[in-house]
Amino acid sequence: xxxxxxxxxxxxxxxxxxxxxxxxxxxxxxxxxxxxxxxxxxxxxxxxxxxxxxxxxxxxxxxxxxxxxxxxxxxxxxxxxxxxxxxxxxxxxxxxxxxxxxxxxxxxxxxxxxxxxxxxxxxxxxxxxxxxxxxxxxxxxxxxxxxxxxxxxxxxxxxxxxxxxxxxxxxxxxxxxxxxxxxxxxxxxxxxxxxxxxxxxxxxxxxxxxxxxxxxxxxxxxxxxxxxxxx
Amino acid sequence: xxxxxxxxxxxxxxxxxxxxxxxxxxxxxxxxxxxxxxxxxxxxxxxxxxxxxxxxxxxxxxxxxxxxxxxxxxxxxxxxxxxxxxxxxxxxxxxxxxxxxxxxxxxxxxxxxxxxxxxxxxxxxxxxxxxxxxxxxxxxxxxxxxxxxxxxxxxxxxxxxxxxxxxxxxxxxxxxxxxxxxxxxxxxxxxxxxxxxxxxxxxxxxxxxxxxxxxxxxxxxxxxxxxxxxxxxxxxxxxxxxxxxxxxxxxxxxxxxxxxxxxxxxxxxxxxxxxxxxxxxxxxxxxxxxxxxxxx
Numbered sequence: 001x002x003x004x005x006x007x008x009x010x011x012x013x014x015x016x017x018x019x020x021x022x023x024x025x026x027x028x029x030x031x032x033x034x035x036x037x038x039x040x041x042x043x044x045x046x047x048x049x050x051x052x053x054x055x056x057x058x059x060x061x062x063x064x065x066x067x068x069x070x071x072x073x074x075x076x077x078x079x080x081x082x083x084x085x086x087x088x089x090x091x092x093x094x095x096x097x098x099x100x101x102x103x104x105x106x107x108x109x110x111x112x113x114x115x116x117x118x119x120x121x122x123x124x125x126x127x128x129x130x131x132x133x134x135x136x137x138x139x140x141x142x143x144x145x146x147x148x149x150x151x152x153x154x155x156x157x158x159x160x161x162x163x164x165x166x167x168x169x170x171x172x173x174x175x176x177x178x179x180x181x182x183x184x185x186x187x188x189x190x191x192x193x194x195x196x197x198x199x200x201x202x203x204x205x206x207x208x209x210x211x212x213x214x215x216x217x218x219x220x221x222x223x224x225x226x227x228x229x230x231x
Numbered sequence: 232x233x234x235x236x237x238x239x240x241x242x243x244x245x246x247x248x249x250x251x252x253x254x255x256x257x258x259x260x261x262x263x264x265x266x267x268x269x270x271x272x273x274x275x276x277x278x279x280x281x282x283x284x285x286x287x288x289x290x291x292x293x294x295x296x297x298x299x300x301x302x303x304x305x306x307x308x309x310x311x312x313x314x315x316x317x318x319x320x321x322x323x324x325x326x327x328x329x330x331x332x333x334x335x336x337x338x339x340x341x342x343x344x345x346x347x348x349x350x351x352x353x354x355x356x357x358x359x360x361x362x363x364x365x366x367x368x369x370x371x372x373x374x375x376x377x378x379x380x381x382x383x384x385x386x387x388x389x390x391x392x393x394x395x396x397x398x399x400x401x402x403x404x405x406x407x408x409x410x411x412x413x414x415x416x417x418x419x420x421x422x423x424x425x426x427x428x429x430x431x432x433x434x435x436x437x438x439x440x441x442x443x444x445x446x447x448x449x450x451x452x453x454x455x456x457x458x459x460x461x462x463x464x465x466x467x468x469x470x471x472x473x474x475x476x477x478x479x480x481x482x483x484x485x486x487x488x489x490x491x492x493x494x495x496x497x498x499x500x501x502x503x504x505x506x507x508x509x510x511x512x513x514x515x516x517x518x519x520x521x522x523x524x525x526x527x
Contacts, residue, residue, distance in 0.1 A: 051433055053527050072437070074527070079435035089430045093242040106436040150434075 001027050001158060001189055002048060007057030009043060016055070017043055019214045025158070025191060030184050030204050033193040035211035041193040042086060044211060045160050048191070049083045050074055062157070079107060082156030084164045086193075088147040090135040096122065096146050097131040103154040114153070121149050124179070126172065141172060148176055152183060159183060161192045165199060177202050200224075240427055240441070241420070241448040251416040251449075252456045255511065258409045259460020259503050260467075262402060266503065267468055269398030270496045272391055287361060287379045289319075289350040294374030303348060306372045310352055313367070315359030322349045406510065413449065413514040420445070420515075421522050428523070438523040446516040453511025457504025464500065 002025040009018040017040045025031060033041050046052040047059065050066065059066040061077050069077070082103075090099050097118060098105075104114040122128055125145040135143055148164060159180065165173035173196075181203060184190045192199065200208065208224040210217050219227075289310060291302050303321050310319040322330075327346060335344075365377040421428060431441055 049433060050527060051429075071524075075435045075437045078433060081435075083433060085430075089426065091240070091427055091430065094238055094240075098238055102431070103434045106431065106434055106440060 003060040005058045007054045031191040032205045039211040082151035082159045084151045084161035086162035100149045240444040255456025256459035259457040263464030291348040292374040296373040317355045318353045442519045445519045449515035450512035454508035457507030
């Protein structure tokens, strides 16, 4: 589904912040991405959701080589990816309902086609009574749940989440992880960038990617957890 | 809200929107006044030239070869029988006196000055052989000359054409300035709402979708600003027309051209908000697509 080969990335003329990144994400797999702050986790996610271009290497998404894919075909690929941004990135002038339904609206669907689904999803994340609230009136945890609902509303094939449980209490965090696990069971490939060891223990990740100094190493989840506990 | 009843992706009350509203309203106001000026000039020029081209004047200078009475009689006979002439009338002494009074004042002007006798000739619509008439008058009536107002006509036409050209140039400059302002406002709007554009872009919106949202926002902004400018201009035009015709108007104001009087002018003025909306819409679309084209 996603294949990176010797990918490098830099912002402008600055130094390379990601070097020789190679990995593959298969359909229905679950991955965790960890590493110290500033290691490049968010930059790597940006490359995956096509918000940045690599300075070298090859990226393949859903069987398409990104370098040779015409620009007007990239929105079609982005629609197959759901993203939970670290800083939520909700549109302040839209209601909770409108924010969550944005991906469906962008796909050209009418409100009658998605209204029931969006309401159900919002009830599931505990925001069934906040449909018409504006983001400014929400707590950090509520904003995060809106961002998560927006990422999954279009049933993406690939779900990327950047610190998705950073602002929520353990109970809601557990719910969110269950949602991700359920989606994964339905065939969605999930990649979560996190520092949270509790998440690492709860989810069925087979592999854990660790970014340090711009380089990516891969470990089996079991080995990584054992090593982390010893440390 | 957009036509589908959904909230637009651009916030309706952005700061750049308020500024653009004001600027478009001012531009529309100026455009309406310029349009009124241009159309009034065009109408006046055609009224003047139409009025003059339907008539000619025969001047009879005193001549030793013929008595003044015979001179008038002979000239009237010749003119009235000329093909294409509808009517001819010799101006009376009182008519001439009245005509010259504003320039020379009252009194015994006509006895003190050798003022020519005038014959007012009204022509039928269509071509009339005026050069032949002039020759016939010169040959047949001593002291008679024909004034076909060609020189006056040409000067009026030239003045009207130049003034109209200036008016259109002012209108073009206003359109250009509006275009530049909308480009700046769109870019400022894009900058202010970069977050919105990026998020919508990242969740898979096509450039055309984002451009449509922006262009719809700016089109209504342009139309609303245009309507405000139009209303202000209409109040100004009607108000100035009312003042010029009122008793308090300064002496001579009634001779100035009346700006508001033609349905054509109203039709053109109603087009101003539409044109403003279209300028804002297309400029916004072009600018947004250009900026989006630089994103991955």
